[in-house]
Amino acid sequence: MRKVTSTTVLVVNLLILSLYPLFVQGTSLSYTLRLGGIVGLYVLLALGLNITLGLVGLFDLGFMAFYAIGAYSASIFSIGGWNFWYSTLFSILITVTLRLLLGAPVLRLRGDYLAIVTLGFGEITRLILNNWDSVTNGPKGLPRVGESISGIKIWNFELTENIHYYYLILAVVFLAMIISKRLENSRIGRAWTAVREDETAAELSGIPVTRVKMLGFGASSVFAAIAGSLFIHWEKFVTPESFTFWESVLVVSMIVLGGIGSMSGVISGAILISGIPLLLQVLLGGDFISYRYLIFGITLVLIILFRPQGLVPSQRQALELGEKDSK
Amino acid sequence: MLLLETKSLCKKFGGLSALADVNFKIPQGEIISLIGPNGAGKTTFFNLLTGVTEPSSGDIFFSGERINGFSPHWITARGIARTFQNIRLFPNMTALENGMIGRHCRTRNEVLSALFRTPAFYREESEIEKSAKEILSFVGLLPMGNVLAKNLPYGDQRKLEIARALLTEPRLLLLDEPTAGMNPSESEELILLIEKIRQQGISILLIEHQMRVVMGISDHIIVLDHGIKIAEGDPHQIQTNPDVIEAYLGGHHA
Ligand SMILES: Nc1ncnc2c1ncn2[C@@H]1O[C@H](COP(=O)(O)OP(=O)(O)OP(=O)(O)O)[C@@H](O)[C@H]1O
Ligand SMILES: [Mg+2]
Numbered sequence: 001m002r003k004v005t006s007t008t009v010l011v012v013n014l015l016i017l018s019l020y021p022l023f024v025q026g027t028s029l030s031y032t033l034r035l036g037g038i039v040g041l042y043v044l045l046a047l048g049l050n051i052t053l054g055l056v057g058l059f060d061l062g063f064m065a066f067y068a069i070g071a072y073s074a075s076i077f078s079i080g081g082w083n084f085w086y087s088t089l090f091s092i093l094i095t096v097t098l099r100l101l102l103g104a105p106v107l108r109l110r111g112d113y114l115a116i117v118t119l120g121f122g123e124i125t126r127l128i129l130n131n132w133d134s135v136t137n138g139p140k141g142l143p144r145v146g147e148s149i150s151g152i153k154i155w156n157f158e159l160t161e162n163i164h165y166y167y168l169i170l171a172v173v174f175l176a177m178i179i180s181k182r183l184e185n186s187r188i189g190r191a192w193t194a195v196r197e198d199e200t201a202a203e204l205s206g207i208p209v210t211r212v213k214m215l216g217f218g219a220s221s222v223f224a225a226i227a228g229s230l231f232i233h234w235e236k237f238v239t240p241e242s243f244t245f246w247e248s249v250l251v252v253s254m255i256v257l258g259g260i261g262s263m264s265g266v267i268s269g270a271i272l273i274s275g276i277p278l279l280l281q282v283l284l285g286g287d288f289i290s291y292r293y294l295i296f297g298i299t300l301v302l303i304i305l306f307r308p309q310g311l312v313p314s315q316r317q318a319l320e321l322g323e324k325d326s327k
Numbered sequence: 328m329l330l331l332e333t334k335s336l337c338k339k340f341g342g343l344s345a346l347a348d349v350n351f352k353i354p355q356g357e358i359i360s361l362i363g364p365n366g367a368g369k370t371t372f373f374n375l376l377t378g379v380t381e382p383s384s385g386d387i388f389f390s391g392e393r394i395n396g397f398s399p400h401w402i403t404a405r406g407i408a409r410t411f412q413n414i415r416l417f418p419n420m421t422a423l424e425n426g427m428i429g430r431h432c433r434t435r436n437e438v439l440s441a442l443f444r445t446p447a448f449y450r451e452e453s454e455i456e457k458s459a460k461e462i463l464s465f466v467g468l469l470p471m472g473n474v475l476a477k478n479l480p481y482g483d484q485r486k487l488e489i490a491r492a493l494l495t496e497p498r499l500l501l502l503d504e505p506t507a508g509m510n511p512s513e514s515e516e517l518i519l520l521i522e523k524i525r526q527q528g529i530s531i532l533l534i535e536h537q538m539r540v541v542m543g544i545s546d547h548i549i550v551l552d553h554g555i556k557i558a559e560g561d562p563h564q565i566q567t568n569p570d571v572i573e574a575y576l577g578g579h580h581a
Contacts, residue, residue, distance in 0.1 A: 062411070078371030179442060187434055187455065190420075194428045197417035204377055206403035206432030206495050215438060317420045318473040322460060 006264070017170055021163050033166045034056075036277045037234065040169035041227050041276035046254040046266045047176045048223025053252065054261035054314070055184060056216035058107070059115040062122025063251055068129060068243035070095045070228025075142045075149055075238050076135070084152040088229040093244065094217050095225035103217040107210055114239045121249055126237025129240040141239030142232075147238045165234045171228065176223060180263055182218065192216050193261070250274070257303055258311025268311045272299075329390075330355045330409075330499055330530050331376070336385035338371055338554075345371045346554045349385070353499065358521065358531045360541045362565075363551035364574060369534045370412055372551070373501050376532075377409050378402045389499070404432040408497035410488040412504050412534075418477035422468055422487050425476050426459035429494025460495060466490045466520060483514040489520070499530045506537060518544055542566065549572065 017036075026029050041113045046069060052058045073094045077087030106117045129136045139146050152159040152168065159165060183189050194202040203209045232238045250273055258269020276299060280292035301310065331353040338346040353359050361369050361457045374380045376387060378399040385478055387395045394402050408429075417425050434455055440448040455538060463469045466486045471479060476487060484577060485505055492500055502521070506514040523530055535541045542562040550558040550565060552574040558565060 027421060033356065044471050151509075160455070166409050181442050182444065183438065186438075187436045187451070188438055188441060189430065190424060190427060191431055192419060193424075194417050197419055198415050200379070201411070201417065202417040202428065203399045204379070204403060204409060204492055206408075208398070208400045219438065314419075314422065316475065318421070319422075319423055319456060321472045 014174065018167070019163075021166055025163055029092060029161070031282065034162045035275065035282075037166045037169050038278065039271055039275045040166070040173050041231055042251070042254065043173050043267050043270040044169075044223055044227040044230075045165075045251050046258070047173075047180050047263070048227070048250050050180070050255050050263070051192070051216050051220040051223075052267045053255050054242070054266065055189065055192040055196060056213055058213060058217065059111050060118045060217075060220075061115050061245075061248055062118035062120070062125070063220070063224060064243045064245075064248040065118075065125035065246075066095050066099055066224035067124040067228045067231075069098055070221075070225030071232045071238050071242070072129060072136060072142065072228075073109035074225075075232045078149045079143050079147045083150065084229070085184065088226060091229050092222055094227040095221050095228070098223035100214060100218050100291075103214050106215045107119040107217060111123065112254055118167065118246070119248075122243075122245055126240050126243055126245075129243070133314055136240070136258070141237055142219050142238060149232055152233050159234075165230075169230060172226065177263065178266075184263070187210065188215060194314070196261075221293060236269035241242075253300070256308060257300060259313045262314030265310045265312035265314065272303075272311075277295065317321055329353070329388075331390075331532075332388045333376075334359055334386045336372075336375060336387065337383045338368070338380065339383045342346055344554050346375070346382075346551075349551070349554075349556050350537055351549065351556070352531060353530055354460055355406075356525070356528060356530055358533060358544055359545040360520045360533045360535055360545040360548045361551065362535065362538075362548060366553075367381070367551040368554040369551055371533070371554075373503055373532075374403070374551040376501060377407060396429045400432065402526060403495050403497075406496070406498035407501065408492035408499075408504055409501035410485070410492055412503060413479075414484050414488055416484055416487060416491070419475060421473050421475055422479060423456075423463060423472040423562075424461055424484075425487055426490050426494050427455050428519060429462075430455040430458060432495055433574045462490045462493050463487075464491070465543040466518075467522075468554075482509055482517075485517070486520070489524075492522065493529075499532065500524060501532045501534075504536060505533070506535065506540060511542070515541060524536055 022031055024032055036107050043320050045063065049060065049063045052060045070091045073086045074091035077090055086264065102121055106114055109117065136142065143149055144310055159168060191202070191207045194205070194207060195212055254269035255272045257273065275301025277296050277309055279291055280295060284292055333349055333351040336349040349372065361372065363369055372424055375382050375516055378397055382395055389407060390406055392567055394405060412460055417428065425541065434451050436451050438450050460469060460472065463472055466489060468483060468490060471483060476484065479487060489502070489505065506517050514537065521531060521533070521544060545562055548559065548562060548565045549556060550571050557570045557574055558568045560568065
């Protein structure tokens, strides 16, 4: 019953989101397509972090570092002449490798230590991006003068306008949702949740906790790398300023506010937190623009007050129990 | 045949000797009770057997194979499962899902088969679901299958812990005070369940404070006091052993 309704909700939302551009393209509202694309990238990041933070329960405060690593490595490959597909693939490889190298020593640590180490890693990454001039061009970012990042070409179609990227990102988000759901409802996904719920009990019930954590930690960084690559191929430049600690905190709040571990919750959280300030910026204009973070903050506090479990709290899937023991 | 054997097992916490030179044998198919006053080292013994902590010295053999020094999940996969003195379920998962976790070490689906939903994936998922339902119904919890573990009544939570342990297909089941906090009729039901488990050929090592339960169910009893094995024997021998009576009545004020 519930399953049918949530599928319906999904289909309706998708329909609206895919028809929307047809109405606004070419009108004064066409800037919302760009906003939509940006929000979509945040949804992608939030879905990724939801695996570690929401499902495995790892307190990861430096997720943006991997978005940055994905974005920078994709830029470097693209500048080197590789097309979108190859640079994305290799940026995923690099991001996941670095993620696992960080995870190997750190995932044995308990919650608060993990938070501190990931936070530190986030800052270190930003410092390296700022100072490793020969590779990252420091604060000026990539590409350097005279170089360029190519756009995305799908078969023979060159993506040039915001509406193209809007559709591409929408498709990727949809794919990411399917992947998240499939991972969640599987043997590995259950193991992740068990680790979140009680690490010791999970280990003693036969789950190799460290390995399962590494899997989740790695999987989430795939999302970050893809988001990073999409971002730079669309934006065509990248600087360290896009990857501050504040951004990591934003993604964490998207998940907490939306409903930890709940996919629809996390998506709603991402849309609200990334979308509201963007919209307010445009809508308020003039004198009111400086109030936008105030309004934003008040909204967050209200939501936390009235829905402490998040906008759409996570729910476990009920299974058919069969007749034989129903008393 | 010997299922489990410990050889001069010692565990020290700083200066405290929680277990000293414990030699211990469990033959296949028996119910063995481990008793002793509070702080005697019973739970510590379980922690050593399951790999939660490593012995300070001594060895543990499980069907002839040395298992100390290995991680708990590996030991579980070898065939030792346990419950906890303070219930440790996965509170925000359903009863059925708690049980399904027990199947983890007996199944193999990884990320890729989950992503591509291969036939092998569906086959294994339905196998996991089916065995979890079977064991839930075995302990009498199937009707509660979709209830979150944290919302189950206390007695059912204890049973669910046992179900989860059983789903790992253990040859040896360690139960740490399974009747703690239960009323007499719930305890009675649990004792029947333990008997039923033994009939499946699973050996049981039971920590239990209620002497009535211990004397009724055990093939063999081992008594620990201050980390030292002070007696062992069948229920009758233990009841009449002067050292045991001393440990239970006099020991606390020493
Ligand atoms: N991790 C630990 N660190 C330090 N001391 C410990 C630790 N675990 C147990 N102890 C100590 O070891 C001794 C044995 O404890 P244990 O929990 O094994 O007793 P028990 O026989 O299970 O008692 P109870 O009947 O109260 O459950 C106690 O003195 C306890 O304080
Ligand atoms: Mg104890």
